[in-house]
Amino acid sequence: MAHTLQAIRGMNDILPTDTPLWAGIETIMRNLLNRYGYQEMRVPLLESTELFKRSIGEVTDIVEKEMYTFNDRNGDSLTLRPEATAGFVRAGIQHGLLHNQTQRLWCMGPMFRYEKPQKGRSRQFHQLNVEAFGLTGPDIDAEMIGLTARLWRELGLTGVHLQLNSLGSAESRSAYRDHLIHYFEKHYEQLDADSRNRLYRNPLRILDSKNPQMAELIAAAPLLIDHIDAASASHFEDLRARLDQVGIPYTLNPRLVRGLDYYNRTVFEWVGDHLGAQNTFCGGGRYDGLVAHLGGRSTPGIGFAIGLERLVLIAAASGLDKLSAHSPQAYLIMVGSRAEQQGMALAERLRDQLPRLRLTINCGGGSLKNQFKRADRSGAHYALVLGDDELASGKIGVKPLRHTEPQHALAEAALVDLLRQIST
């Protein structure tokens, strides 16, 4: 026997029992983004490797060890997107969407990172990305955080918390960089291999280390927030006042640096109690230098990404699996070939008149008893029956499946009325 083919490690199937929860969450997200005036933009899954190296930064986990990179048949180096901001900025520059304009944009789809698969961490995963260009904030910073807070409310999530920090300007960051190098040099023997490697190339990355042996050293390191410039400090204060105004609680986390190189000023993360080790499910921040860095005319930007796998875990833990009510409302049973022909036409007439009706028709024949079993298993409210008797009388049999009412016969117009009541 040939061996069974399996999905690639870390690339998960989302089965039909789970897709209703996913789709329900996605619908709530799309509606909310629409209400806030954000427009969808779709960018390719593949981009040139150089784009990600330049935007994410060479000395990052993603670029150093997580990218799916290969040469195409033409010898060009391509990479499956590990995140969406780079593609957004590339597209914005290419199509002239950024300079002297404001844009509020979003996109949803798969990302790819070669990581160790575990709960809440896979190699293909999905994100909702939201980005705004041309606004210096802090009003837009507050809007974005407010949008996420409303999303969690509308999804009914429990146990989620906002963490906030400011990274200051590029200049204050580079001054801080010197302090940090000085501090870690003093404790060189305590650095792990990764951190030694990053000490002069990108010391801020050391703060992001997940190695528990580094935790104490990192906890005592100088704080970036103590070195930020006056303009960034007042930006941050203004943002905090706005969040207080609308009643969004947060914790200041001076250790929050985020995994990507391009952030400045505001950075934030949402963490969930239900997630265990992978507890951040949404992260974002301001990246005012990125557009110019990628060759466009200087345009401020801010954005965030929600990890949908982790969001779905929180949603399920918060009791949201009830979004999954997608069983049919009616199941059409047809006995005999004449009934099958007329039944298909009846079903189409019902669908014409009741655009919201979820109607499944029996396929593959079978006895009356057999088809009733399938109708019951489908979760439908009603079985509709077309057999010899019904064809002779011109009516349709209707049997409620969820309570013990007897089967009765209805003319087509009366059936439409009945189904209209349950299909709105």
Ligand code: ATP
């Ligand atoms: P982590 O520290 O968990 O690796 P990250 O800082 O690399 O996260 P970001 O690049 O900020 O993550 O991506 C934003 C969100 O995307 C994360 O908060 C998370 O919800 C999700 N995410 C990132 N990587 C993965 C992955 N491998 N599997 C599932 N979700 C992921």
Ligand code: MG
């Ligand atoms: Mg990561």
